[in-house]
Amino acid sequence: MAPTLYDEKPEPGDLIEIFRGNFQHWTLYVGDGFVIHLAPPSEVPGASSNILMSVLSDKAKVKKEEIWDVVGHDRWCINNQLDQDYQVRPICEILKEAQAYVDQELPFCVFKGNCEHFVTELRYGKAESRQVRRAVETVGIAAMVGFGVLAVAGVAAAIFGGGSKKKNKGGEYK
Numbered sequence: 001m002a003p004t005l006y007d008e009k010p011e012p013g014d015l016i017e018i019f020r021g022n023f024q025h026w027t028l029y030v031g032d033g034f035v036i037h038l039a040p041p042s043e044v045p046g047a048s049s050n051i052l053m054s055v056l057s058d059k060a061k062v063k064k065e066e067i068w069d070v071v072g073h074d075r076w077c078i079n080n081q082l083d084q085d086y087q088v089r090p091i092c093e094i095l096k097e098a099q100a101y102v103d104q105e106l107p108f109c110v111f112k113g114n115c116e117h118f119v120t121e122l123r124y125g126k127a128e129s130r131q132v133r134r135a136v137e138t139v140g141i142a143a144m145v146g147f148g149v150l151a152v153a154g155v156a157a158a159i160f161g162g163g164s165k166k167k168n169k170g171g172e173y174k
Helices: 051-056 067-071 091-101 115-124 130-161
Strands: 015-020 023-031 034-039 059-066 075-078 105-107
Touching: 015 067, 015 115, 023 067, 023 091, 023 115, 034 067, 034 091, 034 115, 059 067, 091 115
Parallel strands: none
Antiparallel strands: 015 023, 015 075, 023 034, 034 059, 059 105
């Protein structure tokens, strides 16, 4: 059963972060219990929870839905964390622009055009996705560690056993 009361009541223009396991879905609260968000091109309410559809699609649809249809049973919070880095656009402009996008199909890319990029562009005039940045940093660190291990293994092989051995006439290795 969906909650009927807000633990923390969002205000129009607030960004809502919904925790969906290994990723977060982002929406913009527009008032009266509704959010606008970038979702997979499905007509099913709450379709944003389908991560496979989200990743495989290169298009997404802007939807206006009741917050509880989008949140479902997932944990959520108001997250205007970027307010400390960027100036918030006037709320009336945010809401007008968000409403103008409803029912439009937009290009979708996990790395440069996802739901978080969409709502931060609306609120701040700058598309940003911290979860993509964190993922790229994590992959980059893992790659550096992997390359470091390979480099150490290569040096060790060169020092401790990199030379080829040849048999002499007696059949012994030199």
